[in-house]
Amino acid sequence: MTAPAGVAERLTTLVAALRAHGIRIGTGETVDAAQAVAALGLTDRETLREGLAATLLHGTAQRPVFDPVFDLYFPRGVGAPEQEAAGREDLRDRLASALAANDRAMMGRLAVEAVDGFGGYGSSPASDGWSSYQTLDRLRPQTLLARVRDNVRAQGGGSGFTDRLLEDEIRRRIEAFRGLVAAEARRRVAERRGRDEIARRAVAPSADRVDFLFAGKAQLAELRRAVQPLARKLATRLAARRRRAARGSIDLRRTLRGSLSTGGVPMKPVLRRRRPVRPELVLLCDVSGSVSGFSDFTMLLVQALHDQFSKVRVFAFVNRIDEVTGLLVHGRADPEGLGARIQAEATLTGWHGSSDYGMALGEFAERYGAAVGPRTTVFVLGDARTNMSDPNLAAVRQIAERARRVYWLNPEQTASWGTGDSAAPDYAELVEMHECRNARQLSDLVARLLPV
Amino acid sequence: MFTSVDDVAARLAETGYLASPAVATTVFLADRLGKPLLVEGPAGVGKTELAKAVAEVAGARLVRLQCYEGVDESRALYEWNHAKQLLRISAGRDETWDETRTDIFSEEFLLPRPLLTAIRGDDPKVLLIDETDKADVEVEGLLLEVLSDFQVTVPELGTVTATRRPFVVLTSNASRELSEALRRRCLFLHIGFPDEELERRIVRLKVPGLDEALARSVVRVVGALRAMDLRKLPSVAETIDWARTLLALGADSLDETVVRDSLGVLLKHQDDVLKATAKLDLDAL
Structure with a gap:
């Protein structure tokens, strides 16, 4: 490990943020997580993510909260991307080819560029920030659907029976890209406003803790699946x-059957099941x-x-x-x-x-x-x-x-x-x-x- | 046991288990930290297979405790062989009570059950506690003791402590919420449906006769089905079954008829079949 003290501090603030979302994590788990970091090293971010998830979480439902919080505390990078953001059309072109190829890594890089280029608002230090909504509104990835579909078809990837699945697949990829943009915008905002606050406010609570009266359509759909x-x-x-x-009279037959393993001595009386x-x-x-x-x-x-x-x-x-x-x-x-x-x-x-x-x-x-x-x-x-x-x-x-x-x-x-x-x-x-x-x-x- | 996460993935792959990065990382940690591994996920994604694969990699014996409603200490831990004890008592008529007493509570009359078996002895073992959620809450209490200290107390014999800790895998289908105390002692791993690329590799590995293009189509159709709101989503096991079915039918590409006729392999509810038929436009013929 390069900076043990820094990592320990980072880890405990991450745990505190998770606790603020109602995930119960004890000190023991935090120690385990630190051991996991020591064993895995800090070189591979995805390995680290899985390692921390394994040690800190106790259930599947906690994962949707964990992932965005992890992204904030162990960000992919710091600050703005190195090269100047490209124009909108250029970005859309590259996004279209990344969507066609289903290249997740490329989509991640494009999300970074997109937020940097189109997501910034405000100019004074107190009121500026980064907005995923604004980014997506300017970039309009959903309008790429037809173009990506035609691209894939032109490359011969869309013939036969599975052709009918193509549009839905591309829609899911676009949806994934939106998620990447949202995560990137959160990261940029967190750099400005302080990570702890963003982790508390901008990460949605898990579905079973959403208020019924304020739940959105997607959250209600998620609840229905649950x-x-x-x-x-x-x-x-x-x-x-x-x-x-069940309380009741002794069930003689089952008591005697049970007594066979103790040589016929009925050690454990079995009670008759009450008809419910x-x-x-x-x-x-x-x-x-x-x-x-x-x-x-x-x-x-x-x-x-x-x-x-x-x-x-x-x-x-x-x-x-x-x-x-x-x-x-x-x-x-x-x-x-x-x-x-x-x-x-x-x-x-x-x-x-x-x-x-x-x-x-x-x-x-x-x-x-x-x-x-x-x-x-x-x-x-x-x-x-x-x-x-x-x-x-x-x-x-x-x-x-x-x-x-x-x-x-x-x-x-x-x-x-x-x-x-x-x-x-x-x-x-x-x-x-x-x-x-x-x-x-x-x-x-x-x-x-x-x-x- | 393992040197790195990649080492885990590579060696599991040799036994025919293709692990996702999450699985490989967690197995590596479980081995490193010496903690039990709690695996959850839908049926048929390879939870039990994981334990078997780890056992094979480690050259360890697999000890399996299958949980069910009503499993108890005498099924999970140990039991005295009562019939044999009675025989022993009646065989030695002239003995004093002290002699008999010490004799009938010795190793010879002990029937070790999976938990005790996994702890005793020096050879490496993988303990698989399958479908932990099916067991009653009392058994969880028993597991807590065994899994935190790896020791078992038999009143007549004393405490048995593991000289070599077994690699423990607990699986659960989440039909009941396991207690927080048990979860705390374990590393948690959720095995979900694999991503497209991994699933394609799994299909190619398990059904070698299937050509690349068809495998790709198979995985894409299954992916589309999983995106639907079905009662029972098709799992990896179903994908493999379907691939085998297609191979047996001699199909070299997917078309409406083949898919419609074999949809029953993937979907297990009539409602689901109807819904999928409608969404995949299979009626359009």
Whole structure:
């Protein structure tokens, strides 16, 4: 190692930045990471990246946070590229050939040049910086698609069956180039503003920590992809809880079978498994624009868990309520279109389009009251913002009396309950209300609250 | 065991395991730091194969503990051979109790299970703990003890400490979140789907009869399928199966009919097949 002291300092600040993103790293791992650096040396950056990832991370989900932070603390280079940036057309030409050849190293160098040439803004030291948005806006790599495609075809690389894959492949390469530009812009900004601050602010949190209410389209799509694995995880957790809950009489046959290995002495009594009474679940989901991301995700999650319950019924409302269980069953193949289909096929709105909890809950108690019985657990999903109309507490009380349990999951942070038109505190007096802002909180709550 | 990261990659390649830089780096570190290696990733990307390849490279014996729901100490660590102990007791009728007691709790009556086997003895070993996520939480506690100190206490015999630490590989499909304590003791490696170039080399290595151009097309189609939102993405194992299928069908290039007929090798759900058929325009005929 060339500069051990400097490396140690660099490493601990990197760890601190990762911790600020909620990755739990102990001192032991930091020491391991230092040993890894000593063993691997500092010559190859990608080897170092993998080495640090292996020692510092504990899960796959942490990798998307780690990579940009690593890029900031162990940057590819320092300062601006040596040669003066070329013109826009020249850069686009070279980018087109790099995209055609799928040359990652070349694309990386071009990203550096592009940010240097087109990404700078501002002139005073306090307000200047580097913007990936501006770079991409001037360079417009997406408009190269047709040109790159024709290039590849002209070289004979696009004949036969796989020709139809070409456009998507080029699109993915362009997407990768955008990522490289974003990373480069972050690096340049970090040189100006201080690495620690950029690492904290400019690196997106992992998907399960994104607020439902502020999640973008891409993040919601990423969350949807996480539904199946999450459901599987929750199912095993529920099964474990169920197993632990098993108390009962001795199962003689299995106890005797088990005693064979101890010479017929029944050392370990085996208890008879209780036949599980699978609980019923009713979901009431606010699908109005403000919270639809949260509702969609939760509905998909519960649907993915459906074999854990004897009956799952899902109702959606804005200011009128309708059952959407059937739509959800068919929705498994196409989760993206779920929200749109619910809006199109169910009757959710009356005279106006804004949400009205009082009306919807009242209608539920009236029309679907029979869906709730002593074995039913009810989940209400929504922000409890009633647009100033009557919260209809009587209906909630009626549902709560009939059901085994009623839980309310609110995607707003606790501090804003009761502000403005939120009726959350009123409802929270009648039923248990939990803050549920991101996928991580949701999975914790689901694991804890779901009946077994 | 290894001198450098490149050395790892080269020697694993000799056994027929083509490692990505991430895999090679992590294996090198696991060997250097003497820490267990926790490997996660989708099914069929070669997690178990990695342990086998490392064992072959190191000339070590592979000891495998397959985890399942309900695996316990007596399956993982050791067990007393109860039947044999009973026989011993009934054979020696005239002995005093002290003699019998010391005798029946000796090596002869011990049935070592994978964890104990991996720790005892001087020959090099690779311990593979497969599908760790399937085991119950109690077993994880057991693993913690074994993996941090590489020692096992058998009350009647005393503590067995490893004279030579085995190279430990744990695999997990992430069906359950492993405990933080176990993760802390391990180096973490996620094996994902390989990049295009690596996968092409893997296909060429595993299916030697396939020509270069077809291998390239195969990998590109699989890459396109992985970019779709499918229930079960095709893994490397499926890519190889598909390549073999194409070879067996005698296809020398891909076309609509061949792909449509053999899509079942790659995709295991009907929904996925329908979706892929639509996206790849296979109906366009």
